[in-house]
Amino acid sequence: MVQAYILVQTEFGQVTDIAQRISEIDGVVRAEDVTGPYDVVVRAEAEDIDALGRLVVAPIQRLDGIARTLTCPIVEL
Template structure:
């Protein structure tokens, strides 16, 4: 299982609706509005890194109102 945090920037005023839509995507564990340089932070999991990448590119980045994403895989050192 691969886990990651996905940091999302949105259009002005879209953070809440983006978090709601992204939170319903399979593989998303949690999506929350935040303040700072990013508007939404998502915790996601997938079976493989490739599956995670497909989720981000094919599902999350297509949500209306998202302008940029940054995917941060969780590592266990």
């Protein structure tokens, strides 16, 4: 299982709507509004890194109102 944080910048005025829509995507564990350089922080999980990209990251990036994303895979030591 691969887990990651996905940092999301939204277009102005769309934070709450985007966070709600992201939370409905399969593989998203949690999506929360935050302050700072990013607007939404998402915790996601999938079987492997390829599935994470296909099933979680790509659907998030396709949402209207998304300006930019940054995916940070979690490294377990």
